Amino acid sequence: MKNKLHGMLTLLLAFVVQFTFAQEKVVTGTVIDEDGLPLPGVNVIEKGTTNGTQTNFDGEYSLSVDVGAVVTFSYVGFGAQEITVGQADVYNITLRTDAAALSEVVVVGYGTRDKTNVVGSVAQVSGEVLEDRPSPNVLDALQGQVSGLQIFTSSGEPNAIPSIRLRGVGSLGAGSTPLILLDGFQVDPGVFTRLNPNDIQDITVLKDASETAIYGSRAANGVVVITTKTGRKEQDPEISVGVQHGFSNLANTDFFEGVMNTEQLTNFWVDSGIYTQDQINSILSENNADTEWYKYYYKEDAPTTQVNLSARGGSKKTSYFLSAGYFEQEGLAFRSNFDRITLRSNLTTEINDWLSTGLNVPLAYSTDQENPYGSNSTNRGLALLAQPFYSPINPETGERYEGVIPGWNRYDPMYLANNNPYDRTRFQINPSAFVELSPIEGLSLKSAVGIDAYDERITSERLPSFVGSLNDGSRSESFRRDVLLTISNTAQYDFNLGNDGVHDVSALIGHEFTDYDRESFSASSTGQSDDRLTMLGQGPNNRDVGQTIAEYSLESFFGRLTYSFNEKYYLNLTLREDGSSRFGRDNRKAQFWAVGSRWNAINEDFFSNISWLDNLVLRASIGTSGNSDIGNYNSYALVGTNQYQGKTGWSLATPGNPALQWESQQTAQVGVEVGLFDRVRLSVEYYDRLTENMLIDVPYPFTTGFSEVTENTGSLKNYGFDLALDFDVVKDKDWSITPYVNFNYNQNKVTELFQGRDYWIIPNTGVSWSVGEPLSFFYPVFAGINPENGDAEWYLPNENPDEIVNNRQDPNNVTNVFNTAALQQNTGIDRYPPLNGGFGLRANYKDIYFESHFAFSSGKYLINNDRYFYENPFQFPGFNQSERILDYWQEPGDESLFPRAGVQFTQFDSRLIEDASFIRLKNITLGYNLSPEILNATGFVKGAKVYITGRNLLTFTDYLGPDPEVDSNLGLGTNPNTEQIVFGVDLQF
Structure with missing residues (x-):
């Protein structure tokens, strides 16, 4: 029962x-x-x-x-x-x-790895930091985000490509730009203006030899890896739409507002004896304006617009990411703008359990124009020399003058731009594809191919109706096609030794081939007589054609072995051999290696009871790399052609150097990562980088028939440290506030030069290479104005001009006779800034978020060549000048900036070398994520945010020129950086 x-x-x-x-x-x-x-x-x-x-x-x-x-x-x-x-x-x-x-996946050489297992120095910036920025260039948003990565934008042109260097200048003769990879394949740095920032998943920077040696010679200056977004398997489609609109203006107007107004200028002319009062009265009787000319040569509130659309998702086997983008920004200078259309399709699929494939197809089409009137041109670059009492507005019409501005006698900038049109169009494609086989567990065989290619066409005209050359128009057309093809094949085997599961091994071997081809041709003609007929064939005069072809190839074999013990100790060994067509047959190949180690000390038992210690990692590496970033044919003696009596003639064009070989570099690094109290994260790295056998164009007497020959000679040392710190001040349910700072301190030193020289002044630059010193400015050193007689004085150099004068307070070591050749000496001022970085704040309160980011550079110096024109009233009489010249010597005892009236106020001396250090607010954003209650009412909108973003809104600097960010030895007629304020809306469906 x-x-x-x-x-x-x-x-x-x-x-x-x-x-x-x-x-x-x-x-x-x-x-x-x-x-x-x-x-x-x-x-x-x-x-x-x-x-x-x-x-x-x-x-x-x-x-x-x-x-x-x-x-x-x-x-x-x-x-x-x-x-x-x-x-x-x-x-x-x-x-x-x-x-x-929590271990983030980061991209390393020919693969990915958990961040907690990366042996070398790797920094990653999320795509969220880069998207929705009001700049067509991705690098602009990256400035100051990675310690050691220096980015400067030298122009306000919307299509400007910033300079980029990692941990200093790696070579005196070869290139110093890092290797740029897009989804694993090499691309030209110009690609940054052809990428949609909203397509980027993240950007990873590989810094030390342990991570860069796998790329061999191309990675001598580090590696920047751009990874674009992919789909998500087994996810419903997610559609995103973003719209942004705003306006641009000059980022800093201090320089433009520093010239004299009508009253100041005319009074100075009378006081200094340039003009009499009667002459001034005569001028002002007919011209009595007070024009701020920069507002006439630069536009205000130039529009910028951005629209993005994307869809991502996937099935059990296939994932996809599709996007389209449109960006338009009008430059502030006339004849300056940038338009871009981008399309992208990223697909991956698992054909079966052992075979997968993927295809990325990004397309970009851009059109742009550039303002050419910089440097010494008074049509923009030196337009502030215009006398303020002249007016650019026709009093009869109230509009701009159609043609020449009376008095100023320069063309109206809009008229000049409209009558000298310039258009550049570029179609860029960067497709890549891979096939990956996994025949057994742990083994991956992968073949991949990528292409960096573009077609570029430039059309430049001078209309026949242009008053400067009536009935004599001109036209030129040029076309260029660049194709960089990369094919790689790798085999990777990951396995575990023994049965205890603590010995992990990963072995990678591979082969890669790179082939580059460039072809271009051009044609021009003049004599067009009708604005409706300006094609090449309508120009009967000065017809000309040109054509160029260039190519190089690189073949490589490489391998990497990684071993880890119990997730505590890691060892990374790398070896690569490169062979380049840029060197002679006997010197084409070179081998590079690296050894790196990592200790996850936090995983040790003796740290297990320390509750306030969240993370502790120590790492070290040493390795070599090379550099072949020179011309394609420097090692070859080449012939050129000329025309003689109507026939083609031959001549020796380049001397060549069959002994030319790879520039070599050795880098060592140690670093530590620390996490404290679940709030503080700190990373510090020290590095030492030595470049030898540099590829330098060595000067030779003209009697040899050539002015220079590329040789392997000299050495350069860079050393310093990177620091990155962020900490959570507040972290709770409703609030979070996280400030951060990162910077790089780098020193460079020339340790050897060519031909036994102690120093070499690079012609026409004011920069010198001096053994035992950093790259330094070499100029006559200004001693001041003699208060007794108003003479300008300069310090006499030492017997060896490369030695810095130590007794510069000695009034007996000066002269009042200026002579550039006799007085030039080492100023002791570094050409490159030693300290660069960024800092900012991320915060949110419930659905409101706030971000601010500053970039800075300290110890940055720049020759302000503009001052030679704006502070020289007796060299350029009759033109407007800076207000600073009002501080000139007038009587004994005066302490003044400038000498007495009637003599040259400013020479090319150390006064023009200015401290261009700056702090710039690169980005500030305030946004609001709409609450679910509002979104649920729509029934189909999954997410929405509205925001306002400002770019370059604040600039703090003592530099007297238009823009301190110029990355050059000299600034002249700079088209300065711009500031933007934009409003945006992002929606998700």
Whole structure:
């Protein structure tokens, strides 16, 4: 009886369970982190099925499942959690951070790796930092974001490509730009203006030899890896739309407002004896304006517009990311603008369990114009020399003059731009594809191909109606095609030694081939007589054609072996051989190597009880690389052609150097990472970098038939440290405030030069290479104005001009006779700034977020060549001048900036070498993520934010020129950087 009762109860229980589990219901809830903050985008999946959803911006979810189903909650950086659905309708989940889950995946040479396992120095910037910025160049948003990575934008042209250097200047003769990779393949730095920032997943910077040696000679100056977005498997389509519009103005107007007005200028002319009062009265009787000319040569509130559309998602086997973008920015100078259209399709698919493939196809089409009137041109670069009492407005029409401005006698800048049109169009394509096989567990065989290619056409005209050359128009056309093809094949095997699971090994071998081809041709003619007929064929005079061809190739073999023990100790060994067509047959190949190690000290048992220590990592590396970033044919003696009596003649064009070989570089680094109190994160790295056998154009007497020959000679040392620090001041459910700072301190020193020289002054630059010294400015050193007689004086150099004068306070060591050749000497001022970096703040309160980022450079110096024109009233009489010249010597005892009237106020001396250090507010953003209550009312909008962003709104500098950010030895007629204020809306569906 008892057994029957048990059987009946068991049967009844089974029936009840089966009935219960068959019930379907909707479960809801909120997913938060350990601090109570909602987690948007958490994957909520019914285990074993494709039934799932994601949490919204407020961490809420809703999912229909059967009672008894197991639901998994997973999110990047957090440990997954599972629940079994019972009778309850609401399940609130708290996900906890997980050390393993937190390990970000970063790109390293020919693969990816968890950040916690990377041996070398790697810095990663999320695409979220780069998107929605009001600049067509991705690098602009990267400035000051990575310690050691120096980025300067030298022009306000919308199409300007910033300079980029990593940990100093790596060579005196060869290139110093890092290797740029887009989805694993080499591209030209110009690609940064052809990329849609909203397509970028992240940018990774590889700094030390342990991570760069795998790329061999191309990575002598570091590696910058751009990774674009991909789809997400088993995810419903996510559609994003972003619209942004705003305006541009000059970033800093101090220089432009520093010239004299009409009253100041005319009074100075009378006081200094340049003009008499009667002459001034005569001028002012007909011209009595007070024009601020910079407002006439530069536009105000120039528009900028950006529109982005993307879709991403995927099935169980295939993922996709599709995007389209449009960017338009009008430059502030006339005949200056940039338009860009981008399209992208990134697809990956798993054909089966052992075969996968992917295809990325990005396209970009851009049109741009540039203002050419910089340098010494009074049509913009030196336009502030215009006398303020003249007016650019025709009093009869109230409009701009059509042609020449009376008095100033220069063309109206709009008229000049309209009658001398210039258009450049560029079609860029960077497709890449791969096929990956995994025949056995742990083994990956991958073949990949990538292309960096563009077609560029430039059209330049001078209309026949232009008053400067009536009925004599001109036209030139040029076309260029560049194609860089890279093919790589790799085999990687990851396995574990022994049975204890603590010995992990990864071995990689590979082969890569790179081929570059460039072809261009051009044609021009003059004599066009009608604005409607300006094509090449309508110009009967000065017809000319030209054509160029260039090519090089690089073939490489490489390997890497990585070993780790118990997730504590890591060892990385790298070897690569490169062969380049740029060197002679006997010197084409070179080998490079690196050894790196890492100790995850935090995983040691003796640190396990230290609650305030979250992370402690020590790393060290040493290795070599090379540099071949020179011309394609420097090692070859080449012939050129000329025309003689109507026939083609031959001549020796270049001397060549068959002994030319690779520039070599050795780099060592040690570093430490520390995490404290679950709030503070600190990274410090010290490096030492020695470049030898530099590829330098060595000067030779003209009697040899050539002025220079490329040789391997000399050596250069760079050393310094990187620091990155961020800390959470506030971190709770509603608030978060995280300030951060990062910087690089770098010193360079020339350790050897060519031909036994102690120093060499680079012609026409004011910069010298001196053995034992940093790259320095070499100029006559100004001693001041003699207060007794108003003479300008200069310090006499030492017997060896490369030695810095130590007794510069000695009045007996000066002269009042200026002579550039006799007085030039080492000023002791570094050409390159030793300290560069950035700092900022990230904060949010509930749905409101705030970001600010400053970039800075300290110890940056620049020859302000503009001052030679604006502070020389007796060399350029009749032109406007800087207000500073009013401080000139007039009587004995005067302490003044300038000498007495009637003599040259400013020479090319050390006064023009200015401290161009700056702090610039690169970005400030205030935004609001719309609350779920508002979005739920729409029924289809999953996310929305509105924001306002400012770029370059503040600049702090003592530099007297138009823009301190110019990355050159000299600034003259600079088209200065711009500031933008834009409003944006982003929507997700």
